Amino acid sequence: MSTSEAAVQAHLHEHGGHDHEEPFLRKYIFCTDHKMIARQFLFMSLFFLLVGGLLAAMMRWQLGFPSQPMPGAGGFPDTMAPGGIVLPEFYNSLVTMHGTIMIFFAIMPLLVGLFGNLLIPLQIGAPDMAFPRLNMASFWIAVPAGLLMLSSFFVEGGAAGAGWTSYAPLSASGEWTGVYLGQQLWLVSLIVLGFSSLAGAVNYITTIISMRAPGMTWFRLPLSTWALFITAILVLLAIPILTGALIMLLFDQTIGTGFFRPEVGGEPILWQHLFWFFGHPEVYILILPAMGITSDVLANRARKPIFGYHAMVLAIIAIAFLGWIVWGHHMFQSGMNPLLGTSFMISTMAIAVPSAIKTFNWLGTLWHGDIHLDVPMLHALSFVSMFIIGGLSGIFMANTPVDMYIHDTYFIVAHIHYVLFGGSLFAIFAGITFWFPKMFGRMMHEGVGKVHFVLTFILYNIVFFPMHNLGLRGMMRRLYDPTQYEYLQPLQPMNEFISIAAFGLVTVQFLFAGNFVWSLFRGRTAGPNPWKSNTLEWSVPSPPPHGNFDGMPVVYRGPYEYSHPDAAEDYWPQNQPPPPEVGPGPEVALSPAPEGVGP
Amino acid sequence: MDVLSWLLPESFSTFGRDIDRLYYVILWITGVVFVLTEGLLVWILVRYRHREGRRAAHIHGHRTLEMVWTTVTGVIVLGLAVASTGVWHHVKRDVPAGAMEVIVTAKQYEWNVTYPGPDGLLGTDDDFTRRNALDVPDARPVLVHLRSEDVIHSFFLPELRVKQDALPGKSIRVWFEATRPGTYVIGCAELCGLGHYRMQGQLTVHAAADYQDWMQAALAEADQ
Amino acid sequence: MSTAAAGRLPMPGMKVYNLKLGMWIFLLSEVMFFTGLIGSYIILRFAHPEHFAAPGVVLNVPLTAFNTFVLICSSVTMVKAFAAVEQGDQKGLQRWLLATIALGTFFVGVQAVEYSVLSSEGFVPMAELYHAVGRGAVHAEGAAEAAVVGGPLYGATFYAMTGFHGAHVSIGVLCLLYVYWRARKGKYSAASLGGVEIMGLYWHFVDLVWILLFTIVYLI
Numbered sequence A: 001m002s003t004s005e006a007a008v009q010a011h012l013h014e015h016g017g018h019d020h021e022e023p024f025l026r027k028y029i030f031c032t033d034h035k036m037i038a039r040q041f042l043f044m045s046l047f048f049l050l051v052g053g054l055l056a057a058m059m060r061w062q063l064g065f066p067s068q069p070m071p072g073a074g075g076f077p078d079t080m081a082p083g084g085i086v087l088p089e090f091y092n093s094l095v096t097m098h099g100t101i102m103i104f105f106a107i108m109p110l111l112v113g114l115f116g117n118l119l120i121p122l123q124i125g126a127p128d129m130a131f132p133r134l135n136m137a138s139f140w141i142a143v144p145a146g147l148l149m150l151s152s153f154f155v156e157g158g159a160a161g162a163g164w165t166s167y168a169p170l171s172a173s174g175e176w177t178g179v180y181l182g183q184q185l186w187l188v189s190l191i192v193l194g195f196s197s198l199a200g201a202v203n204y205i206t207t208i209i210s211m212r213a214p215g216m217t218w219f220r221l222p223l224s225t226w227a228l229f230i231t232a233i234l235v236l237l238a239i240p241i242l243t244g245a246l247i248m249l250l251f252d253q254t255i256g257t258g259f260f261r262p263e264v265g266g267e268p269i270l271w272q273h274l275f276w277f278f279g280h281p282e283v284y285i286l287i288l289p290a291m292g293i294t295s296d297v298l299a300n301r302a303r304k305p306i307f308g309y310h311a312m313v314l315a316i317i318a319i320a321f322l323g324w325i326v327w328g329h330h331m332f333q334s335g336m337n338p339l340l341g342t343s344f345m346i347s348t349m350a351i352a353v354p355s356a357i358k359t360f361n362w363l364g365t366l367w368h369g370d371i372h373l374d375v376p377m378l379h380a381l382s383f384v385s386m387f388i389i390g391g392l393s394g395i396f397m398a399n400t401p402v403d404m405y406i407h408d409t410y411f412i413v414a415h416i417h418y419v420l421f422g423g424s425l426f427a428i429f430a431g432i433t434f435w436f437p438k439m440f441g442r443m444m445h446e447g448v449g450k451v452h453f454v455l456t457f458i459l460y461n462i463v464f465f466p467m468h469n470l471g472l473r474g475m476m477r478r479l480y481d482p483t484q485y486e487y488l489q490p491l492q493p494m495n496e497f498i499s500i501a502a503f504g505l506v507t508v509q510f511l512f513a514g515n516f517v518w519s520l521f522r523g524r525t526a527g528p529n530p531w532k533s534n535t536l537e538w539s540v541p542s543p544p545p546h547g548n549f550d551g552m553p554v555v556y557r558g559p560y561e562y563s564h565p566d567a568a569e570d571y572w573p574q575n576q577p578p579p580p581e582v583g584p585g586p587e588v589a590l591s592p593a594p595e596g597v598g599p
Numbered sequence B: 001m002d003v004l005s006w007l008l009p010e011s012f013s014t015f016g017r018d019i020d021r022l023y024y025v026i027l028w029i030t031g032v033v034f035v036l037t038e039g040l041l042v043w044i045l046v047r048y049r050h051r052e053g054r055r056a057a058h059i060h061g062h063r064t065l066e067m068v069w070t071t072v073t074g075v076i077v078l079g080l081a082v083a084s085t086g087v088w089h090h091v092k093r094d095v096p097a098g099a100m101e102v103i104v105t106a107k108q109y110e111w112n113v114t115y116p117g118p119d120g121l122l123g124t125d126d127d128f129t130r131r132n133a134l135d136v137p138d139a140r141p142v143l144v145h146l147r148s149e150d151v152i153h154s155f156f157l158p159e160l161r162v163k164q165d166a167l168p169g170k171s172i173r174v175w176f177e178a179t180r181p182g183t184y185v186i187g188c189a190e191l192c193g194l195g196h197y198r199m200q201g202q203l204t205v206h207a208a209a210d211y212q213d214w215m216q217a218a219l220a221e222a223d224q
Numbered sequence C: 001m002s003t004a005a006a007g008r009l010p011m012p013g014m015k016v017y018n019l020k021l022g023m024w025i026f027l028l029s030e031v032m033f034f035t036g037l038i039g040s041y042i043i044l045r046f047a048h049p050e051h052f053a054a055p056g057v058v059l060n061v062p063l064t065a066f067n068t069f070v071l072i073c074s075s076v077t078m079v080k081a082f083a084a085v086e087q088g089d090q091k092g093l094q095r096w097l098l099a100t101i102a103l104g105t106f107f108v109g110v111q112a113v114e115y116s117v118l119s120s121e122g123f124v125p126m127a128e129l130y131h132a133v134g135r136g137a138v139h140a141e142g143a144a145e146a147a148v149v150g151g152p153l154y155g156a157t158f159y160a161m162t163g164f165h166g167a168h169v170s171i172g173v174l175c176l177l178y179v180y181w182r183a184r185k186g187k188y189s190a191a192s193l194g195g196v197e198i199m200g201l202y203w204h205f206v207d208l209v210w211i212l213l214f215t216i217v218y219l220i
């Protein structure tokens, strides 16, 4: 005890709670503080979110107004859009890069990079990550990966155009697409990004296992941290599979190996297996943290404990586990053995169970609550309602015979956007608006926030809900010009309508950006705990100082003790000692909570 | 608006009916769940919205309730899965006997159909090939040997509810039986390059009695 | 227990220090990486047995068996290095680290020689250039007319699997050099041996992977 205490004291002296001035470069650029790294990920991902949105807008232009010049786009190079008219090869690049950028450079770094970094040390009561320098490296590896991805637009042949799934052999040789260097840059970029994700995952897992504050037992962790923990495990195990596959594809492209090239004996279907063995866990990497964020925001804004906390944790684990044995549901029509298809259908259907548990428990959390409909809550609620839609539409595709008709149609496009936009992105908005005061010490503007929410929610549904119906009419995805098919021509007014709504959807995001920037400088000062929350991050100043906690926090109870009869207020912070005459002393409280007191 | 319908367009293959029936079963189940859950959500939001002096109940969960919805969900989805296996195996595995056989070879960006010719056998001298045109008789199973010369394509007959990827280096068996003479679209459903959007063919279903006439005419045309 | 702030220390009751825990977690990810490679190999080999040759026909099994032995020896010297630092034996630590470095370098060197011989015999990863004729035919007269053994997938998977392993060994040697440099500066002691221990974990892992790869690629 005495040696470790000496070490603690020595460390205190070194870093302590005090904010010492650091040179600009160390403070803002090459910073090892998890909160700064979180903010770096935030700004990087918001930039890519904007890029991804603009790419989508160009796609929607072509879909709504096929082969008409994009307004104000006369300056586009002739290899992309001569006179503003999108070329088929550029359209394929748009499809590919929109998906890739949104998934790998916007949603994933927002959920894992931003919230993982921001929340994990703060919510478990740690001064920082276990490996702060590795953490810094994780961000600075992601940046060149992003630059490589962007640069591919400007090389000869243009950016990758084989879809974000880059199915071989289309992606395995430039002779099929005319894209050589662009596809290679795509591969290298994702390989590099993999190292960034890996560094983050090792850090998160180690930190959560070993650096929890006294009393922070596993079942007192906030669900955000639980979700991020399981997500980090998925990243750790799934990314290396992708990396291996990307490297093999890169070899096919560059030195002419034949892993996925059938003309020399390779197996294109092997790419699909590897890609989706990674890809389905990746889907959960993109949704589990969103579920955690939603849970935290719902409980706080409904001033109620999470309904079925243990079931929620088990559901996260079950989803992550089942996520490894369902990848074949992306390949029902690829020519796989029908019996294998059946087993993938059954395992996929089984995921509906933990998903339903989560949904019903969210409803249970709201039930008998005291619901405050402020901006983070509105976004969290739309996560729940949109996730219901995305989850239900998933049942159609999980069903192998029905999938035969809707596979690779706009029904899938609708489904993935209900999960990744309606799901992940709304939860991201909920998270950003909820933790903005913690990150920057100021509140975001409530009124503008509500206008942004309402417009986004309406326009989002106008854009994506009818895509289900387009899919049911048989409209294929990744189609440069749907009017080429006579039977799709009646759908064109709807495509046009969706495109106009999509332009609106992109535009109203500038409300969010404006609110964000305005609030950074002009927002109301937040104080340490504006949401009257229980979790540890709200027990420290906003933004928290270097080293986070002034003294090691001690945790006495679970994260969701809202409206507890024994507490005077409707919240009861995890680190607030119980009143001496009622509760046990801290020595006793360090052991797990007794039965009946709750998690 | 017809475009916004959740009803499927009419199907013209024997198993199309089975697939559509499954779709409607799922549509009903998910529709009911959708209305109930979203309705409940909205009701809760209104009923328990913040009021001055309101304090939330301190509830940590309800074991029985949680068990019930877990079990009910599990039974429904697994029942659905089991109920679908029959149709799935019928569609993807059980090729009916006596099918007419053709070879469909996909390549960027066209569908080449090889017919067995008058002798009804593939791989003989009287085979002939037509571009982007698949002509079959009505009310007779058709077995397609699906191939690709370059990249992956996907053979999509929306009106017949058929979809199957064409893999280079493999020959995959797809079958269907059209239920009504007419012309239908053949689309490519898998991104296959910059001309993916115009990789389009036509399926013509002839009345069984007229099919031999068509075959003679097509053969004469092929010989020229 | 005082409630003073803690530094980046593991929580009370943790039996593993962070660096070691982190290394174990990282190695799990490495397991998945090699699982992907080996899994692909198995799938390709089952799908296209004609692309693969019987053991010893193309690859030089005795040479690689010897090399395997060298790598196993390097694991032993790594264990010795750790034992030395546990006893505070600085000289021993440096000596055994140096031995491990030497053996690791030797392993990579042999692999490089093997690659150059194999590629001169037409066993290359490039599909269009693959024309391996087998060891017997190369040394016999009229090798030019000998039939090609195996196919492009053999070359591609062989170089991918052994190449990535070789890269891991090479990186390991570089890390060992760094550990050695620190050992020379006296940075390790019985109370502070984390660096040596996690180096050992990585090295044993790489060794273990090789035994698996040797069995799958060369012997089966």
Ligand SMILES: [Cu+2]
Residues within 6 Å of the ligand: A279, A280, A283, A326, A327, A329, A330
């Ligand atoms: Cu999936």
Ligand SMILES: [Cu+2]
Residues within 6 Å of the ligand: B106, B109, B152, B153, B154, B188, B189, B190, B191, B192, B196, B199
């Ligand atoms: Cu095609």
